Amino acid sequence: MSSNASQHAALVALVAHQRDREAFGKLFDHFAPRIQAYMMRRGSDRAAAEELTQDVMTTLWRKAELFDPEKSSLATWLYRIARNRRIDLLRRERLDLVDDDDSLLSIADMSQPDALGLIDAQDREGVLHQAMKDLPSDHLKLVRLAFFNGLSHSEIAEQTGLPLGTVKSRIRLSFTKLRRSLEAGGVVEAT
Numbered sequence: 635m636s637s638n639a640s641q642h643a644a645l646v647a648l649v650a651h652q653r654d655r656e657a658f659g660k661l662f663d664h665f666a667p668r669i670q671a672y673m674m675r676r677g678s679d680r681a682a683a684e685e686l687t688q689d690v691m692t693t694l695w696r697k698a699e700l701f702d703p704e705k706s707s708l709a710t711w712l713y714r715i716a717r718n719r720r721i722d723l724l725r726r727e728r729l730d731l732v733d734d735d736d737s738l739l740s741i742a743d744m745s746q747p748d749a750l751g752l753i754d755a756q757d758r759e760g761v762l763h764q765a766m767k768d769l770p771s772d773h774l775k776l777v778r779l780a781f782f783n784g785l786s787h788s789e790i791a792e793q794t795g796l797p798l799g800t801v802k803s804r805i806r807l808s809f810t811k812l813r814r815s816l817e818a819g820g821v822v823e824a825t
Contacts, residue, residue, distance in 0.1 A: 639703070639707045639708065639709075640703075642661065642664075642707070642708040642709070643701075643703040643708060645657040645658075645660055645661050646661065646694070646698050646701050646703075646708055647698075649661070649694070649695065649698040650698035650699040650701070651699070658694070658695055661691075661694065661708075662691055665691070665694075665708075665709070665712055666687050666691055668709075669686075669687045669690055669691075669712060669713070669716050670683045670684060670686075670687040671683075672713065672716060673686050673687060673716060673720060676717075676720060678720065682723070686716060686719050686720055686723065687716070689719050690712055690715050690716045690719060693715055693719075694712065694715075718786070721786075722786075725780070725781065725784060726784075761815065761816060764815070765811070765812050765815030765816060766812070768811070768815065769808050769811060769812070772804070773804050773805075773807065773808040774808070775794075776790055776794070776801055776804050776805050776808065777805060777808050777809075779793065779794075780805055787801050787802050787805070
């Protein structure tokens with residue numbers, strides 16, 4: 635273990651066992667700017683990156699006793715938390731787009747009485763529903779668990795009994811197939 639890693643582990647132990655604010659302050663000063671920069675490199679705007687960083691550092695304060703220096707460095711542990719929080723945020727943002735009838739996107743803007751716009755929206759929704767029907771049923775089940783039920787990949791693996799890697803690859807393959815179908819149907823632009 636490097637000297638920095640052992641210093642960080644000692645500071646976390648002080649936070650975990652004594653709620654030492656000075657130790658936490660040192661960890662905060664060291665890691666918060668790095669985590670925020672990481673979030674911004676991953677595509678978060680400054681406000682979201684700050685909020686996610688605060689969440690990660692709050693988790694460190696509240697759950698410091700869960701850190702195990704035998705399993706990983708503190709940096710690895712915090713970046714994993716940061717990554718998971720960002721995924722959770724992105725998933726919540728996607729869920730805000732979910733329609734009541736299991737659409738992946740809220741397609742029709744019902745505030746516009748434009749008949750052509752509604753027909754176009756219905757066509758896009760039809761393409762989306764067909765694309766979902768074309769997915770293998772076991773893949774569709776995983777997509778629904780992830781994006782309609784809000785489960786993490788780990789939770790899906792536990793619930794279905796599938797290996798985590800299988801869950802991740804099936805969801806990724808499903809979204810690739812959905813994207814291609816939506817591109818072919820003119821619903822989204824090809825990238």
